[in-house]
Amino acid sequence: MKRFIFGLAMVSAVLAGWSCAAPLVEQKPDVPKILTTLQGDINKAAQVIEPSLVYAEIGSGRNVAGMTGLVVSSSGEILLPAYLKQDSYDRVEVWVSAEGGSASGGNYNAYEAALVQSDERLRVSIMKIQTEAPLTPVNFADAYVVQIGQFVLGAVNGGKSNDFKLLVDVGFVRGRNDDGDFDQIQCPGLTSNQGAVMLT
Numbered sequence: 001m002k003r004f005i006f007g008l009a010m011v012s013a014v015l016a017g018w019s020c021a022a023p024l025v026e027q028k029p030d031v032p033k034i035l036t037t038l039q040g041d042i043n044k045a046a047q048v049i050e051p052s053l054v055y056a057e058i059g060s061g062r063n064v065a066g067m068t069g070l071v072v073s074s075s076g077e078i079l080l081p082a083y084l085k086q087d088s089y090d091r092v093e094v095w096v097s098a099e100g101g102s103a104s105g106g107n108y109n110a111y112e113a114a115l116v117q118s119d120e121r122l123r124v125s126i127m128k129i130q131t132e133a134p135l136t137p138v139n140f141a142d143a144y145v146v147q148i149g150q151f152v153l154g155a156v157n158g159g160k161s162n163d164f165k166l167l168v169d170v171g172f173v174r175g176r177n178d179d180g181d182f183d184q185i186q187c188p189g190l191t192s193n194q195g196a197v198m199l200t
Contacts, residue, residue: 042170045153050166051136055095055157056080056113056127068156069094069127074134077116077126084118084125094129095157095164108164148173 056069056078070079078094091112098107113127150173158165 046168049155052138053157055159055164057093058089060091066159071135071137073137076129076131080125083120083123084115148175
């Protein structure tokens with residue numbers, strides 16, 4: 001009987017301790033810290049892509065289309081978001097920083113570009129320019145790990161009207177096309193004809 005009473009007393013003491021314990025406090029997200037981390041990530045991504053962006057113009061006179069080009073080789077191969085054929089244009093000119101391809105503004109040199117190859121389905125072309133110094137090619141990521149709803153950073157070379165400065169905007173992946181590619185990417189501050197480069 002004494003053991004039974006002692007056991008009840010122990011159970012009562014434990015329950016009393018639980019009832020007196022401080023309630024669990026839900027951890028609230030540290031919003032300022034999250035925003036600071038996000039800003040740091042955006043800055044780092046912009047610095048990584050910046051040397052690989054160039055500005056390009058197709059055509060002449062009033063029929064000029066300006067867009068961002070992407071350096072894909074140190075020897076001067078440039079990827080443009082346009083499908084070109086040998087007889088479909090009269091001029092392609094690429095502006096590259098005198099410092100070796102940076103899109104941060106400043107002194108730029110213009111180069112005539114020659115068509116290497118193009119892909120009608122993807123609507124892209126590879127152009128070649130001859131530069132005095134090696135360029136900084138972009139490092140491509142694996143597109144298969146991109147998820148719908150994932151945030152992306154869009155980046156373009158602002159071109160002559162913006163002193164060739166880097167322009168960025170944050171967007172997201174909206175969906176896939178019929179081929180399974182991620183073409184539904186939205187960055188409200190950048191238009192598709194600028195040839196925005198997306199970083200995930």
